[in-house]
Amino acid sequence: MPSAEELAADIAKSRAVQRKMRWVLAVGGVVAAGLWIAGAGTGAGLIAAAVAAIVAGSGWWITNGHIQDFERQLATLRKPRTAPSASTATRDPSR
Numbered sequence: 001m002p003s004a005e006e007l008a009a010d011i012a013k014s015r016a017v018q019r020k021m022r023w024v025l026a027v028g029g030v031v032a033a034g035l036w037i038a039g040a041g042t043g044a045g046l047i048a049a050a051v052a053a054i055v056a057g058s059g060w061w062i063t064n065g066h067i068q069d070f071e072r073q074l075a076t077l078r079k080p081r082t083a084p085s086a087s088t089a090t091r092d093p094s095r
Helices: 004-038 044-078
Strands: none
Touching (some): 004 044
16 A cells, blocks of 8 residues: 555645646637637537537546545555454454
8 A cells, every 4th residue: 555645645646637627628618619709600619618528527537536545545544553452362262
C-alpha cells in the first residue's frame, strides 16, 4: 500500500487534472460557440459542445473516483491498528 505522502500527492495531482478539465470545457464551449456563430445551421457547434462536455465530464468523473479511492486508502492508513486482545492471543486452540 502506498504511503500517506504518496496518496496525498496522488490526490493533489488528480485535483490538478480536474482543474484542467474545467479549461477543456471552457475552451470547448468557446470553440462550440464560434462554430455555431460561423456555421449556423450546420450543427457543428452542437457537436463540438457535446464532445467537450463528454470529454470534460468523463475526465471529471474518472478523477473523482480516483480521489475517493486515494482518500479511502489514506483513511485506512491513518486508522489506528488494534492489537489482538489478551484472551485471543493466549488462547489454546486445542481446548
